[in-house]
Amino acid sequence: MTNECKPILNSSTLIIENGDYIVLNQKEFGYQLKLKKEFQQFLSLMDGSRTIEQLQDEYIKYFGRTISVDALEEFIRERLSKCGFIEGYEKLKPRNSQSILKAKIIILETGILEKIYTRHLNFIFETKMFYSLLFTLFSANLVVFLTHKSVYLNTKSGFVFSILFICHIFHEIGHAMAAKAKQSSPGNIGFGFYFVLPVFFVDLSDTWNIQKKDRIIINLSGIFFDYLIGLGFGLLFFITTNSLFLMIQIILFTKTFYNLNPFIRSDAYWVISDSLDKPNLNDNSSIEVRLFFKRLITFKTNNNWKPNIPLLIYGIATTCFWLFIIQSILIQSKTIITDINEFLYALKQVLFFNNWDVSVIISKAYQILFISFALYLLFKLLAKWAFLLHQKLVVLWKRA
Numbered sequence: 350m351t352n353e354c355k356p357i358l359n360s361s362t363l364i365i366e367n368g369d370y371i372v373l374n375q376k377e378f379g380y381q382l383k384l385k386k387e388f389q390q391f392l393s394l395m396d397g398s399r400t401i402e403q404l405q406d407e408y409i410k411y412f413g414r415t416i417s418v419d420a421l422e423e424f425i426r427e428r429l430s431k432c433g434f435i436e437g438y439e440k441l442k443p444r445n446s447q448s449i450l451k452a453k454i455i456i457l458e459t460g461i462l463e464k465i466y467t468r469h470l471n472f473i474f475e476t477k478m479f480y481s482l483l484f485t486l487f488s489a490n491l492v493v494f495l496t497h498k499s500v501y502l503n504t505k506s507g508f509v510f511s512i513l514f515i516c517h518i519f520h521e522i523g524h525a526m527a528a529k530a531k532q533s534s535p536g537n538i539g540f541g542f543y544f545v546l547p548v549f550f551v552d553l554s555d556t557w558n559i560q561k562k563d564r565i566i567i568n569l570s571g572i573f574f575d576y577l578i579g580l581g582f583g584l585l586f587f588i589t590t591n592s593l594f595l596m597i598q599i600i601l602f603t604k605t606f607y608n609l610n611p612f613i614r615s616d617a618y619w620v621i622s623d624s625l626d627k628p629n630l631n632d633n634s635s636i637e638v639r640l641f642f643k644r645l646i647t648f649k650t651n652n653n654w655k656p657n658i659p660l661l662i663y664g665i666a667t668t669c670f671w672l673f674i675i676q677s678i679l680i681q682s683k684t685i686i687t688d689i690n691e692f693l694y695a696l697k698q699v700l701f702f703n704n705w706d707v708s709v710i711i712s713k714a715y716q717i718l719f720i721s722f723a724l725y726l727l728f729k730l731l732a733k734w735a736f737l738l739h740q741k742l743v744v745l746w747k748r749a
């Protein structure tokens with residue numbers, strides 16, 4: 350963006366007021382940005398009639414503090430333009446997690462949930478009650494888990510698999526019920542594929558205008574339901590002594606730790622996003638890390654920019670997490686040749702010797718698919734970085 354550019358607020362940007370803040374909601378691409386309420390009027394000045402320099406004058410007039418053209422341009426480019434709040438930014442990809450899901454199937458329609466939910470359940474989602482119950486349920490599950498964790502896990506059982514599938518739906522119902530208790534209207538519950546990974550989802554796009562503490566409760570309600578159902582299966586095991594029930598309890602309980610990993614788009618991710626008041630936590634934190642290192646390398650001091658420490662820590666932690674994942678992928682990928690060999694051998698057994706042990710074929714095929722996909726993403730990322738670096742160098746070279 351050059352300084353002659355006259356920014357225009359995109360017409361599909363919705364501004365929602367929420368206490369001292371406003372939330373910009375880019376419906377089309379699914380981006381959200383939270384700003385102090387004082388920005389509302391300033392944003393309305395971006396109507397295509399003012400250049401960045403003119404906006405700088407307005408900024409100084411409006412807020413009574415100075416901002417450099419560079420800092421303002423950076424704000425418009427990094428925070429507004431990249432999220433599609435400002436018109437004319439090309440090649441923007443949709444960020445709404447639901448829109449990148451493939452082969453979506455709606456399992457439960459909003460209407461059914463509206464009918465089964467009764468406001469008599471609201472008390473469960475009151476702050477004190479909710480956290481006390483959550484803690485109690487967690488402890489009870491932990492006790493069952495710790496005392497029986499050596500049980501043999503037969504994950505191939507079709508029965509266990511079907512029950513777990515239904516439990517996933519209850520997890521989403523948990524989020525939806527909490528949203529209902531907090532006077533918001535949750536959307537459909539469904540199932541889809543995020544690349545090769547099967548995922549369940551509930552449309553909670555309506556929850557942005559409710560209080561922070563209530564949004565955190567909605568985020569944690571899926572796990573709350575996992576613990577509740579897990580405990581139910583634990584009790585069934587104690588009554589019937591059927592180890593299948595115990596197995597379901599253990600799988601459900603261990604699965605919640607995956608939901609509590611804040612570095613993937615899990616429930617914990619949204620808890621952090623809401624606690625820090627940062628929608629698009631991933632984008633915002635990576636921008637923060639980039640700006641921090643950029644300033645560190647160039648020794649550029651800008652009085653208008655001070656790092657958001659929690660965001661910076663989260664961003665650095667996320668980077669470390671993904672570096673660790675990349676390292677594990679590379680270690681894993683060393684066995685891909687053996688995996689392919691074993692897969693072909695198992696396939697040959699099935700085709701020519703009528704030996705129908707397909708479980709090896711399926712597990713090997715999934716492993717190969719997963720590693721190739723991870724490697725593909727890794728190369729794509731490297732290619733993107735190389736491209737950006739190349740562009741930067743071209744600009745520098747032209748200037749010189």
Ligand SMILES: [Zn+2]
Binds near residue numbers: 520524608615616
């Ligand atoms: Zn969840």
